[in-house]
Amino acid sequence: MNKELKKQIQKEYQKRFGIRHFIPGKTSIQASGKDFDWQEMVAMTEAVLDGWWTEGRFADEFEKKFAKFVGVPYCITTTSGSSANLLAISALTSYHLGDRRLKPGDEVITLAAGFPTTVNPLILHRLVPVFVDIDIETCNASIEELKKAISKKTKAIFLPHHLGNTFNIDAVKSLCKKHKLWLVEDCCDALGSTYKGKQVGSFGDLSTFSFYAGHHMTMGEGGAVMAHDPLLASITRSFRDWGREYWFKTGEDSRRDKGLGALDKSKLPADYDHKFIFSEIGFNLKITDIQAALGLVQLGKVAAFTKRRHENFAYYQKSLKKFERFFVLPKATPKADPSWFGFLLTLKDDCPFTRKELIEYLHRHNIVTRMFLAGNVINQPYFQSYAIDYRVSGKLLHTDHVMRGSFWVGCYQAIDKSRREYIVKVLSNFFAAYNM
Numbered sequence: 001m002n003k004e005l006k007k008q009i010q011k012e013y014q015k016r017f018g019i020r021h022f023i024p025g026k027t028s029i030q031a032s033g034k035d036f037d038w039q040e041m042v043a044m045t046e047a048v049l050d051g052w053w054t055e056g057r058f059a060d061e062f063e064k065k066f067a068k069f070v071g072v073p074y075c076i077t078t079t080s081g082s083s084a085n086l087l088a089i090s091a092l093t094s095y096h097l098g099d100r101r102l103k104p105g106d107e108v109i110t111l112a113a114g115f116p117t118t119v120n121p122l123i124l125h126r127l128v129p130v131f132v133d134i135d136i137e138t139c140n141a142s143i144e145e146l147k148k149a150i151s152k153k154t155k156a157i158f159l160p161h162h163l164g165n166t167f168n169i170d171a172v173k174s175l176c177k178k179h180k181l182w183l184v185e186d187c188c189d190a191l192g193s194t195y196k197g198k199q200v201g202s203f204g205d206l207s208t209f210s211f212y213a214g215h216h217m218t219m220g221e222g223g224a225v226m227a228h229d230p231l232l233a234s235i236t237r238s239f240r241d242w243g244r245e246y247w248f249k250t251g252e253d254s255r256r257d258k259g260l261g262a263l264d265k266s267k268l269p270a271d272y273d274h275k276f277i278f279s280e281i282g283f284n285l286k287i288t289d290i291q292a293a294l295g296l297v298q299l300g301k302v303a304a305f306t307k308r309r310h311e312n313f314a315y316y317q318k319s320l321k322k323f324e325r326f327f328v329l330p331k332a333t334p335k336a337d338p339s340w341f342g343f344l345l346t347l348k349d350d351c352p353f354t355r356k357e358l359i360e361y362l363h364r365h366n367i368v369t370r371m372f373l374a375g376n377v378i379n380q381p382y383f384q385s386y387a388i389d390y391r392v393s394g395k396l397l398h399t400d401h402v403m404r405g406s407f408w409v410g411c412y413q414a415i416d417k418s419r420r421e422y423i424v425k426v427l428s429n430f431f432a433a434y435n436m
């Protein structure tokens with residue numbers, strides 16, 4: 001890119017988004033959001049000027065670098081974390097997996113406490129989600145409940161690492177090994193979190209990430225599926241690319257020697273164009289190269305983003321400990337080093353104020369809060385409106401508790417020292433009236 005244009009972009013960035021001073025009470029503090037500078041804009045402009053726009057050189061580079069970052073051999077980028085979840089579950093239903101494929105009626109253990117698009121791919125593939133409760137302090141799957149939920153029909157475990165905190169990976173992996181279950185990690189809220197020093201997303205057969213604007217790093221919208229096994233990676237790519245039997249880079253045009261291994265090509269003319277042979281019930285969920293260019297710059301900043309999230313969480317944890325009589329405070333899973341998505345406060349049932357009162361007070365002071373995703377997904381309107389086949393194992397007591405009593409404030413990279421101190425000050429002022 002010529003220097004003039006680069007300078008112009010830098011100037012324009014400065015004009016539109018340059019340093020904004022924080023004015024306590026006046027400047028809104030978001031719970032999550034994107035953090036960027038002119039470099040992202042230059043990178044996206046480079047991709048625009050390439051004139052390619054569909055998946056291309058930036059996407060190739062991103063997939064290589066993100067796979068290296070997570071520590072797995074294969075990364076397949078996609079349009080969102082929800083698409084990544086859909087692709088991961090779709091891949092596991094493939095006939096290319098023989099006896100190990102997921103079939104309608106098979107059970108997949110997951111959480112009702114969470115985000116709907118972790119559960120929805122299961123419903124769409126006529127698998128049966130089996131919901132287990134969470135631990136109230138970690139907000140992740142209770143291992144005791146998970147053990148009790150396993151039945152003869154269980155074929156997979158699909159769990160999120162909630163709010164950046166990892167689930168107990170050793171325990172879940174050993175259950176998967178014992179019962180020969182697939183493990184899929186939903187890392188959409190946990191990019192950069194580690195367990196025993198290894199990145200989340202490197203433990204499951206498949207794992208998923210989101211690059212939505214409110215997540216740890218962004219492509220605007222975007223996501224990825226990670227795989228260890230070449231066959232699972234190829235199946236995922238096929239589902240993503242219309243269900244193609246043969247994999248082609250965008251713009252490539254030739255015949256291939258090796259495809260996925262479709263079972264029956266008997267009805268195809270022998271000369272049929274390899275680009276138009278479909279062996280899966282696929283979609284088109286590819287990203288653009290403009291998104292990938294943005295993602296590459298953001299990926300280079302993940303270490304700094306993670307550091308800030310650590311600092312913010314540690315500050316909230318230390319400062320709010322004295323209010324523990326009102327709240328269950330979040331706790332990292334043993335052996336985990338979370339890159340916290342948010343700081344969750346769960347009101348105890350005997351708390352003298354309501355969540356609504358506290359959240360309204362925070363909003364009046366320009367502090368934005370979020371609830372714990374969908375809370376208990378079973379209570380959401382779509383579960384009342386469709387005949388969804390699911391099973392609840394045990395009782396969802398903590399799941400219901402977070403739905404009625406939890407909310408979170410931001411830990412994200414744009415929350416600096418002055419902003420986090422202001423959040424704690426406003427919270428402390430609210431609690432002062434109840435702390436005699």
Ligand SMILES: Cc1ncc(COP(=O)(O)O)c(C=O)c1O
Binds near residue numbers: 160
């Ligand atoms: C745990 C979890 N999984 C999946 C998603 C979906 O990600 P996306 O918004 O990129 O579709 C979200 C959304 O925030 C989420 O919280």
